[in-house]
Amino acid sequence: MRRPARLIGVLLCCLIGLAGCNLPVNILATPTATPIPYYSLQGGGACVQLGSKPAAPYLNVRVSNDSARAHSEPEIAENPNNPLDLVGGSKFFTDPARYAFNIGYYYSMDGGCTWTDGGLLPGFKSPTTTSDITFAFGPNNRVYAAVLDTDNQNQSGVSVSTSTDGGRTFGLPVHVYNNTDGTIFSDKPWIGVSPRDGSIVVVWSYDHQEPVCNDPNAAQACPQELGFAKSTDGGLTFSPVRQVEGTAPFCTNPADTRPANTNSCDAVLGATPAFLPDGTLAVAYAYVDLGATSTITIPTRMIVLTSSDGGDTWNTPVLVATIHDIPSPFPGLKFRNFSLPAFAADPRTNHLYIAWADSRNDPSDIYLSSSSDDGQSWSAPVRVNDDTLGNGALQFQPQLAVAPDGVVSVAFFDTRYDPQHKLIDETLAQSLDHGQTFLPNVRVTTQSWDSNVDLPLDFNHNGFIGDYQGLSADDHFVHPFWNDTRTGSQEIFTAAVPSAQPAK
DSSP states (O other): OOOOOOOOOOOOSSSSSSSOOOOOOOOOEEEEEESOOOOOOTTTTTOOOOTOOOOSOOOOOOOOOOOOOOEEEEEEOOOOOOTTTEEEEEEEEEGGGGGGGEEEOOOOOOOSOEEEHHHHHHTTTTTOEEEEEEEEGGHHHGGGEEEEEEEESSEEEEEEEEESSSSOOOOOEEEEEESSHHHHHHEEEEEEEETOOOOOOOOOOOOOEEEEOTTOOOOOOOOOOEEEEEEETTTOOOOOOEEEEEEEEEETOOTTOOOOOOBBBBBBBEEEEETTTTTTTEEEEEEEEOOOOOHHHHHHHEEEEEEEEEEOOOOOOEEEEEEEOOOOTTTOOOOOOOOOOOEEEEESSSSEEEEEEOSSSSSBBBEEEEEETSSSSSSOOEEOOOOOOTTBBBEEEEEEEEEETTTEEEEEEEOSTTTTSOOEEEEEEEESSSTTTTOOEEEESOOOBOTTTTTTTTSSSSSSSSSSOOEEOOEEEEEEEEHHHHHHOOOOEEEEEOOOOOOO
């Protein structure tokens, strides 16, 4: 917030509210020798037939239809037992100029063709602000939503809300962690659920906010440790918070209120958990420059640490890459930007993937690294976007998803379609070989959008389009989930893009 047997074959209706659109259903209980048909949205408001694969442009479906004045930082999750069930959420702004908002949610039961606005997450009383929502599906059609909550004064914490009906409604929040004396700020929580035992984990930046760190004349900010908590009772209670970032020889960034020359990896931003099929828990994060007023910029390092026992013990952090940080803001644009990690695990193999925005060759490209040994070693970074090097286009805010069939999808914001590189689109890249190479990129948006329209301002008066976007994927569809301004205000959009198919 401050820191930055499976149901397939249901045909989708293309136009929200379209009457008379018949939805033939084909349920395949066992695999067949014939190719699996595509089911997709097609422009013009008609339902497609089995086996059709429409070409771009893909219908862009508006998700947000409420009274909020702007929306950003959307996240989405897909029910692994029914890919028609989708849950999303975002900031709902009440006063964009004063960075005033709370978290609301949406749900779809038809694969993203139509959406219902669930309103704000219940149970948070004024003046509490909620932010940074993430979702995870658990057993028995349960959905868990994690947010940070703060009174913007002394209270700051992380809470989890639970839905027992697939995301249609959410119960009252349960505090994962809460601080009331102003010494700790909890930022950017992310939630995950173990496929082995259904346990819930939440990780976040555990920011020390002691008085010296709030001094505008301080050389560095205080440490941002890696907060971790776990629930084994379906989100009713959580373990006490622990700081699990560990130490490594490459963690050398200075910070106030700790000894010099320490190797604690406690400069955490964008922590994201992912579970491998054997239950191994991996967490990726950006190890960032904590300097507040220093003129020296320390390159961000992407780090992954793992636990084979659900977070009781942790292996030594592993360095994935030292990156080239992107400008914030980009020249000629007004919104803030960070090189945050996007992180995902293959649900059937031991492959892990991490992507980020990087300026090593252009002002901002998307790079990806992969691991095939439970995160202990990582490949050399691969450029994901396929536009010409040196053309000045900006690619940023990647998000990752891996389908059960192993197809890797990366969605990101992209300015290549505007000759001036000011207007933004959503682009999708997919890999069929574990991230070694990528197929030709696909433009998802049907029109470009202007980031200056209806632009909120954050606490530091930076323009704000959000720090990340959402993405989910199954064996047939990819669902990018983004905000744009084509309507004249920041609204949430999605599309159902036919997924690339691995070789049979």
